[in-house]
């Protein structure tokens with residue numbers, strides 16, 4: 001699920017440091033001065049003991065200790081210069097980020113995005129500075145301590161270096177996986193927050209539509225996903241703690257347990273105390289800072305930089321808007337979705353690309369996953385893997401609502417005037433001419449006239465299912481979302497009315513239309529058809545598919561596969577695998593083993609040897625004609 005640019009921040013970071021090599025060199029030189037103090041921590045102590053206090057020469061001991069004290073003063077001066085050098089590295093980074101961010105914000109005329117972004121730039125700057133300090137301090141402290149150990153006695157280095165290096169290696173090995181887990185956790189957390197943000201204010205609508213169970217199940221999946229990502233993060237966190245124990249605490253234990261052997265082999269008591277000082281005063285704190293500092297901050301910096309430089313302001317938020325307007329209208333890459341952790345995936349590795357202004361019909365046997373696909377494209381369901389982009393941006397979060405509109409089979413009409421029902425998806429009042437134009441285009445005008453105008457109070461129970469669908473369709477038309485998804489949204493209309501409504505959506509300038517087809521005539525009207533059969537998803541033009549897809553030919557033979565509610569030919573599927581739903585949408589045969597299963601029949605048909613434009617296995621149904 002990693003985007004192709006996932007490693008961008010690391011490489012860009014290295015390139016940035018490379019370009020700034022004079023500052024990096026200056027930083028290194030001042031760090032060497034600072035490191036002198038680390039060296040003296042153990043060395044001066046050892047000399048003070050061995051040559052001074054233990055040898056009865058107190059003055060010599062004091063002289064060495066005084067030298068170590070002076071080292072602290074010199075190192076403090078080095079540290080002050082280090083800070084200047086770090087500033088010389090960090091400020092240009094901030095300037096460059098701000099330039100990019102403000103430039104894009106002005107281009108997109110999104111001042112809120114700029115203010116959000118400048119906040120993130122500050123985070124990036126502070127984190128970057130912290131990272132430089134921590135990693136630099138570790139490198140120079142470790143070098144100072146190891147050189148000190150070697151000067152005291154190479155045997156001491158032999159005891160301390162192996163566990164230290166093993167700890168560092170383990171820490172480095174956890175860096176990438178941990179950063180990835182951290183990002184997955186953040187994404188799951190943000191998605192759950194976004195879902196709650198949508199659901200909580202709409203609880204009344206959820207209850208009115210009787211969707212409590214579905215919404216609870218959907219939120220439950222979000223919670224489960226966040227739990228899974230948090231558990232994975234915690235598992236990798238354990239390894240990180242282990243690296244600290246191996247690299248920082250094990251050397252101390254080894255020094256203490258091998259002390260008799262070391263003393264027998266010529267290591268002086270002073271050198272042993274000096275080695276203990278190196279481990280406890282220098283190596284252990286430096287490694288501790290590295291593991292905790294680089295661990296958390298490194299991941300945070302990578303995420304913030306990625307969002308700033310590639311995604312824009314906040315994933316799923318304004319950043320997405322930053323990219324909106326580019327690329328295809330709809331793009332699915334390797335999307336996999338199951339209705340539960342142990343359920344068979346309904347979609348597996350599905351790829352699909354729909355161009356702007358294109359009209360796509362989705363067909364397939366009942367229960368094969370068409371509505372699931374619609375839910376994923378609309379952002380109501382979150383794929384377990386893969387990515388969905390509408391108008392170049394994510395389908396969830398801020399701004400996503402305005403980019404797509406889903407019209408489900410069960411039309412929702414609320415008590416209120418017809419006008420209120422039609423304006424519902426628009427933030428502002430809609431001019432009368434626009435409403436009547438939309439009603440005319442979709443085919444609602446006769447009903448408006450019959451009801452007595454737009455300001456008539458509706459009593460939803462008195463409307464037929466078809467009338468409710470016309471109202472819902474016109475409401476979606478008025479919403480002017482670039483992508484419209486009709487999920488059997490015309491199933492209660494007769495074929496002529498259905499055709500009129502679909503053509504109206506397809507004719508919207510620049511508007512993209514995805515129709516989960518209820519009748520085969522929908523597929524014939526579309527530019528391309530996606531045929532889903534549980535094994536493969538083929539995508540192509542009607543005539544192409546008639547030639548290549550036996551299932552599509554069967555579906556064409558079947559005419560109306562939605563339950564015989566007035567299909568083109570009103571026929572029955574020629575193959576029992578194309579099981580029909582009953583007129584009330586309840587399938588006759590339950591599918592065992594699926595939690596919350598609504599009892600659909602699943603049809604699995606092979607597409608044989610034919611060349612696929614795309615499939616549900618591992619190939620992509622991108623526009624390939």
Ligand SMILES: Nc1ncnc2c1ncn2[C@@H]1O[C@H](COP(=O)(O)OP(=O)(O)OP(=O)(O)O)[C@@H](O)[C@H]1O
Pocket residue numbers: 214217339346364365366367368369370371372373581591594595596597598599600601602
């Ligand atoms: N909320 C749910 N919980 C568990 N399983 C579900 C849920 N919704 C759908 N399914 C299952 O997922 C599979 C795909 O269902 P989906 O409704 O997407 O199919 P479909 O092709 O749209 O069918 P239809 O044409 O009958 O509407 C079916 O096996 C169905 O039983």
